[in-house]
Amino acid sequence: MTAGVTIEFSGLTKTFGAVKAVSDLSFTVEPGRVTGFLGPNGAGKTTTLRMLLGLVRPTSGSATFGGTAYRDLPTPLATVGSALEAASFHPGRSAANHLLTYTQAAGLDRERVQLVLHRVGLGAYGDRRVGGYSLGMRQRLGLAYALLGDPRVLVLDEPINGLDPEGIKWIRLLLRELADEGRTVLISSHLLSEVQQSVDEVVIVSHGKLIHRGSLASLDQSEQKQVIVDATDRAGLAAALGAAGYTVSPLRGGVLVDNAEAADVGRIAFAAGIPVTALSQKRVGLEESFLHLVGEEGAL
Numbered sequence: 115m116t117a118g119v120t121i122e123f124s125g126l127t128k129t130f131g132a133v134k135a136v137s138d139l140s141f142t143v144e145p146g147r148v149t150g151f152l153g154p155n156g157a158g159k160t161t162t163l164r165m166l167l168g169l170v171r172p173t174s175g176s177a178t179f180g181g182t183a184y185r186d187l188p189t190p191l192a193t194v195g196s197a198l199e200a201a202s203f204h205p206g207r208s209a210a211n212h213l214l215t216y217t218q219a220a221g222l223d224r225e226r227v228q229l230v231l232h233r234v235g236l237g238a239y240g241d242r243r244v245g246g247y248s249l250g251m252r253q254r255l256g257l258a259y260a261l262l263g264d265p266r267v268l269v270l271d272e273p274i275n276g277l278d279p280e281g282i283k284w285i286r287l288l289l290r291e292l293a294d295e296g297r298t299v300l301i302s303s304h305l306l307s308e309v310q311q312s313v314d315e316v317v318i319v320s321h322g323k324l325i326h327r328g329s330l331a332s333l334d335q336s337e338q339k340q341v342i343v344d345a346t347d348r349a350g351l352a353a354a355l356g357a358a359g360y361t362v363s364p365l366r367g368g369v370l371v372d373n374a375e376a377a378d379v380g381r382i383a384f385a386a387g388i389p390v391t392a393l394s395q396k397r398v399g400l401e402e403s404f405l406h407l408v409g410e411e412g413a414l
């Protein structure tokens with residue numbers, strides 16, 4: 115087992131001129147779990163991760179590994195492995211050669227190179243020039259670099275981006291293994307659907323602010339039922355449902371009724387003498403809950 119470290123964000127804020135990229139973020143990321151750091155493009159995820167890794171100075175607040183800022187870590191590579199945007203590797207050099215350079219610079223055992231190449235599935239490709247690598251292979255190499263120091267914490271920015279379905283399955287298993295080994299795993303994504311099967315916990319940000327923090331299950335509002343119903347007399351139908359105490363909103367092809375059962379909606383329409391032309395039960399899925407939270411319902 116590898117003892118993970120809790121990542122602690124406290125009042126973290128960053129302004130660029132008039133833009134408040136990150137606004138008073140406070141939350142913790144626990145060891146032994148895969149945590150998804152989610153939000154639409156421009157929500158402030160990359161800026162937050164860059165502050166955590168000491169690449170951007172916060173305007174106020176702090177981001178630490180168990181209370182220690184990145185720049186104060188005695189052995190940074192052994193504590194935190196990170197892969198921010200698709201890392202730039204020299205196209206003419208081999209993957210093994212790149213990793214060896216970092217290994218030597220950090221005073222790590224050179225055997226780590228082959229070990230991490232195997233762990234990310236590049237064991238047979240280590241001697242090839244990185245210039246010939248696909249985007250997915252470059253993502254794997256970024257991950258190999260992150261794993262070099264056998265770190266207790268992994269911070270990965272959009273690690274699933276660019277992977278094919280087989281690669282997605284592979285990284286899902288790897289992230290799970292890393293968390294099961296006791297490590298703290300934080301991955302960012304702008305799509306819940308992309309990481310939904312990989313994460314245990316979610317932290318959702320929008321416009322730099324914390325919107326939701328909890329287990330993946332906490333996003334599940336499937337117990338919240340909606341009904342889609344339609345009638346030739348749509349206005350009359352909406353009025354009858356409103357009078358019965360339901361919240362209704364217009365859709366392009368009918369009326370959406372919140373917290374309702376199809377049978378009850380049908381009964382109300384019948385009692386009002388309005389024949390329905392469509393009636394279906396709808397459950398609010400994870401992705402819809404996510405888009406609702408970040409205010410992007412229009413994106414559906």
Ligand SMILES: Nc1ncnc2c1ncn2[C@@H]1O[C@H](COP(=O)(O)OP(=O)(O)OP(=O)(O)O)[C@@H](O)[C@H]1O
Nearest residue numbers: 130133135153154155156157158159160161162304
């Ligand atoms: N160096 C900078 N100078 C000025 N504004 C910046 C800078 N870096 C980020 N921003 C702004 O801060 C906000 C948050 O950007 P950030 O890249 O952190 O978001 P993000 O959630 O990571 O989005 P993406 O997934 O698109 O990278 C955006 O409005 C962005 O334009």
